Amino acid sequence: MMFNETDSVLLEKIADIKGGEIKGAYNIRKDSGCASRATTENIDIVTKTDKAGIDIIIKPGTKNEVCHIPVIITQTGLTEMVYNDFYIGENADVTIIAGCGIHNCGGEESRHDGLHTFYIGAGARVKYVEKHYGDGDGTGARVMNPQTVAYLSEGAFLQMDTAQIKGIDSTRRDTKIVCGKDAETVVTERLQTHGAQTAESNMEIVLDGDGARGQVISRSVAQDESVQIFYPRMTGNARCFGHVQCDSIIMDSAKISSIPAITANSTEAQLIHEAAIGKIAGDQLLKLQTLGLTEQEAEDRILKGFLA
Amino acid sequence: MLELKNICYSVGSQDTENSIINDISLTVEDGRLIVLTGPNGGGKTTLAKIIMGLVHPTSGRIVWNGQDVTDLGITERAQLGISYGFQQPPRFKGIRVRDLLSIASGKKLLPKAEACSYLTQVGLCANDYLDREVDASLSGGEVKRIEIATILARNSALLILDEPEAGIDLWSFSKLTETFGQLHEKHDSTMIIISHQERIISLADEIIVISGGKISHRGAKDQVLPNILANTYGCCPVMK
Numbered sequence: 368m369m370f371n372e373t374d375s376v377l378l379e380k381i382a383d384i385k386g387g388e389i390k391g392a393y394n395i396r397k398d399s400g401c402a403s404r405a406t407t408e409n410i411d412i413v414t415k416t417d418k419a420g421i422d423i424i425i426k427p428g429t430k431n432e433v434c435h436i437p438v439i440i441t442q443t444g445l446t447e448m449v450y451n452d453f454y455i456g457e458n459a460d461v462t463i464i465a466g467c468g469i470h471n472c473g474g475e476e477s478r479h480d481g482l483h484t485f486y487i488g489a490g491a492r493v494k495y496v497e498k499h500y501g502d503g504d505g506t507g508a509r510v511m512n513p514q515t516v517a518y519l520s521e522g523a524f525l526q527m528d529t530a531q532i533k534g535i536d537s538t539r540r541d542t543k544i545v546c547g548k549d550a551e552t553v554v555t556e557r558l559q560t561h562g563a564q565t566a567e568s569n570m571e572i573v574l575d576g577d578g579a580r581g582q583v584i585s586r587s588v589a590q591d592e593s594v595q596i597f598y599p600r601m602t603g604n605a606r607c608f609g610h611v612q613c614d615s616i617i618m619d620s621a622k623i624s625s626i627p628a629i630t631a632n633s634t635e636a637q638l639i640h641e642a643a644i645g646k647i648a649g650d651q652l653l654k655l656q657t658l659g660l661t662e663q664e665a666e667d668r669i670l671k672g673f674l675a
Numbered sequence: 676m677l678e679l680k681n682i683c684y685s686v687g688s689q690d691t692e693n694s695i696i697n698d699i700s701l702t703v704e705d706g707r708l709i710v711l712t713g714p715n716g717g718g719k720t721t722l723a724k725i726i727m728g729l730v731h732p733t734s735g736r737i738v739w740n741g742q743d744v745t746d747l748g749i750t751e752r753a754q755l756g757i758s759y760g761f762q763q764p765p766r767f768k769g770i771r772v773r774d775l776l777s778i779a780s781g782k783k784l785l786p787k788a789e790a791c792s793y794l795t796q797v798g799l800c801a802n803d804y805l806d807r808e809v810d811a812s813l814s815g816g817e818v819k820r821i822e823i824a825t826i827l828a829r830n831s832a833l834l835i836l837d838e839p840e841a842g843i844d845l846w847s848f849s850k851l852t853e854t855f856g857q858l859h860e861k862h863d864s865t866m867i868i869i870s871h872q873e874r875i876i877s878l879a880d881e882i883i884v885i886s887g888g889k890i891s892h893r894g895a896k897d898q899v900l901p902n903i904l905a906n907t908y909g910c911c912p913v914m915k
């Protein structure tokens with residue numbers, strides 16, 4: 368399958384795929400169709416028959432494999448709802464790179480809604496990376512509403528990294544992760560909004576088994592008139608440890624709300640929440656200017672570091 | 676050459692005006708090492724910030740190498756070779772030690788060997804620190820030494836260091852005084868060090884005592900230092 372210039376830009380932004388070159392298993396979804404797919408001995412990808420989406424089946428014990436499943440939308444007015452299910456075998460150790468890029472040059476809304484569900488077997492380790500990106504100079508909105516649900520069996524580990532850096536006009540992200548005995552999850556979220564964009568993130572981490580651990584590290588920057596709302600929730604039902612850390616930089620006339628909830632249903636649950644919203648510290652800007660940067664360069668550098 | 680001409684700085688409104696710097700004039704010749712010392716609240720940091728452009732004087736002029744820089748911004752002064760190591764350096768989430776040194780040096784990515792040499796000069800083991808973020812996880816003395824390393828990386832013609840010794844352990848401190856001594860011997864840069872430390876004061880060509888926003892005493896170290904140590908310049912009149 369040949370990709371044009373627009374596709375290549377999107378694929379590189381969301382999946383670090385350069386020049387259409389991909390190693391390992393992959394499935395590229397373009398404008399609601401399957402543009403290209405490859406499977407390996409250990410990773411199978413099967414199209415769903417009852418609804419849009421795919422099943423990704425990873426054999427127990429699979430080590431060091433990477434699976435790419437990017438979605439790109441280049442048609443204005445296209446909206447879709449996709450269901451992807453991931454079955455990760457016991458003791459596997461894999462990286463899954465998902466992402467959605469929308470290029471909207473027209474006047475109608477383009478929208479991708481996706482529900483990703485992970486069933487992670489005992490002792491398996493998964494790194495799940497999700498990037499969102501939008502471009503195109505049309506007036507049509509670029510909208511994404513990703514949902515992620517993950518069930519971690521005993522001793523499983525899920526690292527989830529999500530990033531949405533500009534370009535998406537409206538997003539509502541829902542994440543739910545349930546950790547069984549000795550399972551651990553680390554979620555990092557990076558969000559930057561500008562213009563009149565809105566972003567909402569609902570997150571629910573349930574620490575269900577003894578020895579479960581959960582960590583959420585959220586960093587965001589809101590510029591111009593954009594609006595961000597965070598609802599991080601952490602529930603401890605057993606002897607567990609949970610830590611939620613939300614840090615935001617607010618600029619211009621943006622608005623940010625962070626509404627955390629920590630719930631303990633066991634005396635052995637230890638849950639911590641930290642949240643801070645503030646503008647860029649004046650002495651940081653001044654310091655970088657004394658090192659020779661202009662005020663604008665200093666601001667850009669601070670934001671780049673903060674969202675790195 | 677740095678010339679300060681009748682620098683005054685006050686805060687507050689007309690009826691509650693509070694004078695912080697009160698008519699300071701000073702000339703620092705190229706290649707000299709000057710130590711500013713004096714009681715807490717005397718106005719040393721304010722004067723340093725006025726030279727860097729972080730604070731604007733109420734009146735007076737600042738002339739650097741013959742150019743009046745009083746109305747120039749911080750960035751422009753930095754580009755003209757003025758640098759200032761903060762008394763209390765800020766911390767940055769997500770900016771690493773190597774990034775900060777690179778920004779200071781003006782290079783995109785400072786070669787590892789060069790970055791290491793600046794850290795070594797302030798007594799830090801480069802391998803442990805290059806990739807650390809300059810955030811709240813660093814100790815006070817570590818942040819302070821990284822701050823001095825970034826000033827060294829600027830290779831600037833005028834170095835102003837604000838209490839470089841603060842919070843620094845004895846071993847690193849002797850490394851630091853050695854570094855300042857070597858820099859001064861090369862005579863490539865002019866140094867103004869704000870300090871309360873005898874070992875640093877003894878490196879100076881000239882010591883300037885600032886008290887109550889004025890220069891109260893100045894002179895060579897063998898003149899001024901014995902008087903400071905003997906406490907003949909007096910202290911707080913209320914406490915006495």
Ligand SMILES: Nc1ncnc2c1ncn2[C@@H]1O[C@H](COP(=O)(O)OP(=O)(O)OP(=O)(O)O)[C@@H](O)[C@H]1O
Nearest residue numbers: 686693695713714715716717718719720721722762
């Ligand atoms: N913006 C300001 N508003 C009010 N007072 C100020 C302001 N800036 C400085 N001051 C006051 O001016 C005086 C001089 O402060 P400065 O920080 O220059 O002292 P310093 O000599 O560096 O003291 P130290 O040895 O404690 O570092 C202090 O009394 C300080 O409280």
Ligand SMILES: [Mg+2]
Nearest residue numbers: 719720721762
């Ligand atoms: Mg001071």
